[in-house]
Amino acid sequence: MLQLVLINLFRNPLRSALTLGSVLVALFLYSSLGAVLDSLQATADSGSRERLATRHAIALTNFLPYDYKDRILSIPGVKRVCTQVWFGGLIGGQRQRITQFAVDDDFWPMYTKDLQIVEWSEPQVAMSVPPDHDPHLAAYHAERTACIVGRGVMKKKGWKLGQTIHLQGTRYRGGWDMTIRGVYVKLPGGSWNEDLILFHNEYLVEKGMGGKPSTGVFKVELSDPSQSAAIATQIDAMFENSDNATKTESEQAFGAGFISMFGNVPFALRVIGLAVVFTILVISANTMVMAVRERTSEIAVLKTLGFTDGAVFGMVVAEAAILTTGGGIAGALLAKFGLQGKPLAFIPAMTITWATVLTAILIAIGLGMVSGFIPAWQASRLRIVDALRRVD
Amino acid sequence: MAWIEVSDLRKVYQRDQQQIPVLDGLSLKIEEGEFVALMGPSGSGKTTLLNLIGGIDSPTSGDISVAGTNIARLSGAELARWRSNTIGYIFQLYNLMPVLTALQNVELPLLLHKMNGAERRKRATFALELVGLGDRLGHYPRQLSGGQEQRVAIARALVSDPKVLLADEPTGDLDRKSGEEVLQLLERLNTEFKKTIVMVTHDPHAAESADRMVHLDKGVLSA
Numbered sequence: 001m002l003q004l005v006l007i008n009l010f011r012n013p014l015r016s017a018l019t020l021g022s023v024l025v026a027l028f029l030y031s032s033l034g035a036v037l038d039s040l041q042a043t044a045d046s047g048s049r050e051r052l053a054t055r056h057a058i059a060l061t062n063f064l065p066y067d068y069k070d071r072i073l074s075i076p077g078v079k080r081v082c083t084q085v086w087f088g089g090l091i092g093g094q095r096q097r098i099t100q101f102a103v104d105d106d107f108w109p110m111y112t113k114d115l116q117i118v119e120w121s122e123p124q125v126a127m128s129v130p131p132d133h134d135p136h137l138a139a140y141h142a143e144r145t146a147c148i149v150g151r152g153v154m155k156k157k158g159w160k161l162g163q164t165i166h167l168q169g170t171r172y173r174g175g176w177d178m179t180i181r182g183v184y185v186k187l188p189g190g191s192w193n194e195d196l197i198l199f200h201n202e203y204l205v206e207k208g209m210g211g212k213p214s215t216g217v218f219k220v221e222l223s224d225p226s227q228s229a230a231i232a233t234q235i236d237a238m239f240e241n242s243d244n245a246t247k248t249e250s251e252q253a254f255g256a257g258f259i260s261m262f263g264n265v266p267f268a269l270r271v272i273g274l275a276v277v278f279t280i281l282v283i284s285a286n287t288m289v290m291a292v293r294e295r296t297s298e299i300a301v302l303k304t305l306g307f308t309d310g311a312v313f314g315m316v317v318a319e320a321a322i323l324t325t326g327g328g329i330a331g332a333l334l335a336k337f338g339l340q341g342k343p344l345a346f347i348p349a350m351t352i353t354w355a356t357v358l359t360a361i362l363i364a365i366g367l368g369m370v371s372g373f374i375p376a377w378q379a380s381r382l383r384i385v386d387a388l389r390r391v392d
Numbered sequence: 393m394a395w396i397e398v399s400d401l402r403k404v405y406q407r408d409q410q411q412i413p414v415l416d417g418l419s420l421k422i423e424e425g426e427f428v429a430l431m432g433p434s435g436s437g438k439t440t441l442l443n444l445i446g447g448i449d450s451p452t453s454g455d456i457s458v459a460g461t462n463i464a465r466l467s468g469a470e471l472a473r474w475r476s477n478t479i480g481y482i483f484q485l486y487n488l489m490p491v492l493t494a495l496q497n498v499e500l501p502l503l504l505h506k507m508n509g510a511e512r513r514k515r516a517t518f519a520l521e522l523v524g525l526g527d528r529l530g531h532y533p534r535q536l537s538g539g540q541e542q543r544v545a546i547a548r549a550l551v552s553d554p555k556v557l558l559a560d561e562p563t564g565d566l567d568r569k570s571g572e573e574v575l576q577l578l579e580r581l582n583t584e585f586k587k588t589i590v591m592v593t594h595d596p597h598a599a600e601s602a603d604r605m606v607h608l609d610k611g612v613l614s615a
């Protein structure tokens with residue numbers, strides 16, 4: 001019976017192909033929209049709920065005095081504090097989708113579960129690294145202008161370990177030379193992507209800040225993550241009456257706040273996605289209604305032979321479902337493998353989760369069921385005598 | 393009880409507000425192995441009667457018993473199942489599936505019976521050989537003549553070995569020679585394979601193939 005369904009699908013190949021194609025395009029589009037949402041979400045999720053981020057209360061672009069670090073550290077329950085400054089340099093004279101951060105030494109032990117050094121230079125002289133640091137960072141620590149680069153950047157730019165790269169400063173003037181002393185990868189579930197260049201905060205302070213350190217964000221690690229809300233309040237209370245009041249939230253909320261800059265875009269994307277799906281529903285339902293109408297007398301013959309109304313119903317639904325599922329799988333996979341990792345507008349590397357792919361495929365199957373339902377119902381209700389008389 | 397027994401059968405079609413009585417208290421008995429020709433003017437209700445016997449239409453009132461089953465009492469699904477086991481239907485316009493080959497068309501009714509693909513193919517091939525089309529298995533309906541198409545349709549009707557064959561003007565669309573072949577085939581199925589056959593026809597010559605003629609006029613039988 002499946003064979004009959006398949007044969008029926010091929011009786012009007014052009015029409016089937018067009019329907020399949022439109023479902024494919026629609027679900028490609030749907031998956032792409034989903035990918036944008038996924039990518040935004042991935043950015044939002046790329047922080048831990050267990051760490052805090054402290055920034056200037058007024059704006060992300062305002063700086064905080066570096067000595068806040070020690071004062072935050074003095075709060076009971078705070079285990080470690082590191083700083084992170086967005087550098088925004090140009091590489092090869094161009095703005096690239098490669099983010100650079102100046103980080104202080106406490107950055108590294110804080111993110112050992114997130115980043116792993118997979119390639120490293122050996123230090124010129126034997127160096128001891130601080131006890132909680134990755135020993136592979138020895139060469140980095142020994143050299144003020146060293147940097148650690150994500151594997152994604154290394155691949156994209158074709159850089160080699162030990163190479164000196166040149167950055168053109170934007171908010172910090174001048175040319176900046178840095179030597180690659182290590183390559184990191186993102187660990188499963190870790191924050192950060194592999195598109196970063198991380199370098200010494202001291203270098204930035206000395207060359208870019210005239211020796212007066214300040215920072216954009218403090219990342220705060222807690223000994224007891226369940227205390228995070230209380231400690232966040234405590235930090236903000238501590239600086240409440242200073243010139244530079246702070247806003248502290250979980251690292252994750254910090255990322256989500258970044259996403260909220262896009263306002264209603266995610267909602268609009270969902271509405272567009274649904275509209276597309278609905279359009280396709282109408283198109284494929286139309287195809288199936290036509291297909292069944294053409295076959296009225298054949299359906300009557302099948303019933304005469306003893307095929308039940310239920311069997312006829314199932315065959316029509318199956319036909320519609322195969323058509324849309326085929327298109328849906330193709331469209332969703334095309335999006336997955338065509339867009340994954342590619343840059344799009346403000347997103348450095350698109351992420352399409354399997355959940356989105358699966359949702360798209362399920363939508364396609366559902367589409368088939370729904371669009372097949374009306375013609376299938378008509379076919380199953382068809383009375384043999386009426387249908388056969390129409391031919392005569 | 394006769395093999396096919398129709399008693400006090402009434403069929404009224406409803407069209408808009410109008411009631412169209414087609415069969416009016418008709419009774420008929422056909423014995424097992426009989427070959428009956430059903431004749432009568434156009435609009436007299438021949439197709440209607442055949443459809444009722446074949447269980448593809450239901451009576452307004454009255455009883456129809458075929459091979460011991462009172463089909464007036466069966467539900468839609470039961471009726472479908474009963475048809476696939478009991479009835480082979482032959483249409484005037486053959487009604488083959490244009491997208492299926494002769495062999496696939498004949499295999500179609502067997503999809504409703506438990507058997508594997510090889511067994512299905514064997515039986516369908518045998519049925520096509522029986523109607524003299526053993527060399528046309530892979531042909532599509534459009535590659536066959538009208539007479540050949542009708543023989544494929546007969547093969548399809550008999551492949552699941554039904555007890556009763558119902559044919560509605562099986563030669564109505566055929567030339568003399570092809571019609572003759574079809575009639576000979578039906579006669580052979582009747583004599584050699586003991587099929588009970590009810591055939592509607594306008595053609596007195598065709599009716600001669602049958603054992604008995606029944607005349608229908610305005611919904612009632614005339615001698």
Ligand SMILES: Nc1ncnc2c1ncn2[C@@H]1O[C@H](COP(=O)(O)OP(=O)(O)OP(=O)(O)O)[C@@H](O)[C@H]1O
Pocket residue numbers: 385386389405406407412414432433434435436437438439440441
């Ligand atoms: N489904 C239906 N709905 C309404 N009226 C119908 C229906 N089927 C048949 N009729 C009417 O019933 C009458 C008998 O029709 P039927 O098809 O049984 O005649 P017939 O003897 O087979 O005629 P013919 O020799 O032309 O095939 C006709 O008047 C026809 O219009």
Ligand SMILES: [Mg+2]
Pocket residue numbers: 438439440560
């Ligand atoms: Mg008729």
